[in-house]
Amino acid sequence: MGKFGTLSALEDWAVDNDPIGNRAEAIAASFRAALTAYNNLTAEMLADIAGTTDQAQLAFPGSDEAIIQELDEWGAPNASKATSAGEVGFPLHIYGGALQWTTTYLRRTSPAKMAAQLDAAATADTRLIGRLLATALFKPTNTVGYFDRYGTKRSFDLKALLNADGQALPPDPGNAVCCQGSAVR
Numbered sequence: 728m729g730k731f732g733t734l735s736a737l738e739d740w741a742v743d744n745d746p747i748g749n750r751a752e753a754i755a756a757s758f759r760a761a762l763t764a765y766n767n768l769t770a771e772m773l774a775d776i777a778g779t780t781d782q783a784q785l786a787f788p789g790s791d792e793a794i795i796q797e798l799d800e801w802g803a804p805n806a807s808k809a810t811s812a813g814e815v816g817f818p819l820h821i822y823g824g825a826l827q828w829t830t831t832y833l834r835r836t837s838p839a840k841m842a843a844q845l846d847a848a849a850t851a852d853t854r855l856i857g858r859l860l861a862t863a864l865f866k867p868t869n870t871v872g873y874f875d876r877y878g879t880k881r882s883f884d885l886k887a888l889l890n891a892d893g894q895a896l897p898p899d900p901g902n903a904v905c906c907q908g909s910a911v912r
Contacts, residue, residue, distance in 0.1 A: 740838035747833055754838050765849050783878045784814045816883040824848050
């Protein structure tokens with residue numbers, strides 16, 4: 728079994744063409760497990776190329792770093808603080824899809840038909856994520872005066888992938904201090 732479970736439950740039900748009958752709860756539990764596995768696998772795959780947040784604006788760290796000083800046995804370091812370069816905004820949009828069935832449909836249909844519908848919803852979600860990522864990468868357009876109608880109800884500027892916005896890139900979170908001319912020790 729994978730790190731987050733497996734989608735094999737859908738494969739198992741996809742070949743079952745018998746009416747659901749008394750197996751509704753077992754099928755529902757399998758579908759819940761498959762959806763949880765899908766969501767976790769998608770989040771893990773996205774983590775390498777995109778971040779997720781539910782905050783419309785976050786403080787954006789500057790290119791400064793805190794200062795570390797060599798001390799003797801009685802020394803006390805001078806206080807230092809990394810500066811913040813401002814805030815960065817994110818366009819939070821809400822997407823959703825729904826599947827619904829009547830009680831009569833559930834009595835007459837097969838798990839294979841339901842699994843096909845669930846698989847189609849997951850495929851549509853995957854395609855949407857791909858389209859959104861491609862739009863961010865290949866159409867990086869800054870937006871001035873974006874109005875956040877879902878969360879803060881405020882207007883702010885969006886910077887596409889930190890392109891042409893004048894802010895210095897923050898230090899690499901992996902402590903490699905990438906692209907700033909410093910060597911890694």
